[in-house]
Amino acid sequence: MPNLTLTQDPAADELLGRDPLALLLGMLFDQQFPMERAFAGPRLLADRMGVDTLSAAAIAEADPERMTAWFQGPPAIHRYPGSMAGRAQAVCRLLVERYDGRAEALWADAPDGRDLVKRIGELPGFGAQKTKILVALLGKQYGVTPPGWREAAGEYGEDGSRRSVADITGPESLADVRRAKQEKKQAAKAAAGS
Known part of the structure; x- marks a missing residue:
């Protein structure tokens, strides 16, 4: 784990480490x-659902109004x-439909990084950048390393980078990632303004 x-x-x-x-x-x-706060959200959801481990089937089948209430909190x-x-x-x-309700089945038998990117990219809400970051997070910290995973993750897969959540291993790296994200936003604003 x-x-x-x-x-x-x-x-x-702890929940993130043991629950895919x-x-x-x-x-x-x-x-x-x-x-x-985003990555702490699953713990809040599990607590509000009264469970120790999240279930894709239970979330999929939950009453939408009840789900919204769980998400509203407080805290949200x-x-x-x-x-x-x-x-x-x-x-x-x-x-539930494609992977028997198991998140880890998304990556368990992925033959290579390109296939892993394809699978994750089919999830609702997962665009190209989020997909690459998750591939990097899986490879760098979750032990999911099919051939070509670093290339599939693009710049987020680079060893020693400090670009995303995939690179957070403690308070110091969190500060580095936050700084890198702020610099990237400032550079984008400057480019848009010129």
Whole structure:
């Protein structure tokens, strides 16, 4: 079991390390929301559902209003609780339909990095960048290393990089990643302004 430190909250990180669905949902929630809070969201969801491990089938079948209420909190699991609750259910429905409800089945038998990118990219809410970051996170910290995974992850797969959640191994690397993201945003703003 990976020893993750993505949230800097031991209970949330422990769930991410032992529950592949929690990791997948944390990645889903990492959008227009602080990274640590996004990845702590699965722990909040599990607590509110009264479970120790998340179930794709239970989330897929949950009443949408109840899901939204769980996401609203307080504290909210995401900045946009209604839409993110729906997206989480859509991801879990796809997992139930194609992967017997098992998030780890997405990557367990992926023959190579390109196939892994294809599989993850088919999930609702997973665009190209989020998909590459998850491939890097799986490879760097979860032990999922099919041939060509680094190339498939692009710049996020580079050894020693500090670009994304895939590179967070503690408070120092978290600060490095946060700084790199801020620099990237500033460079994009400067380019748009010129």
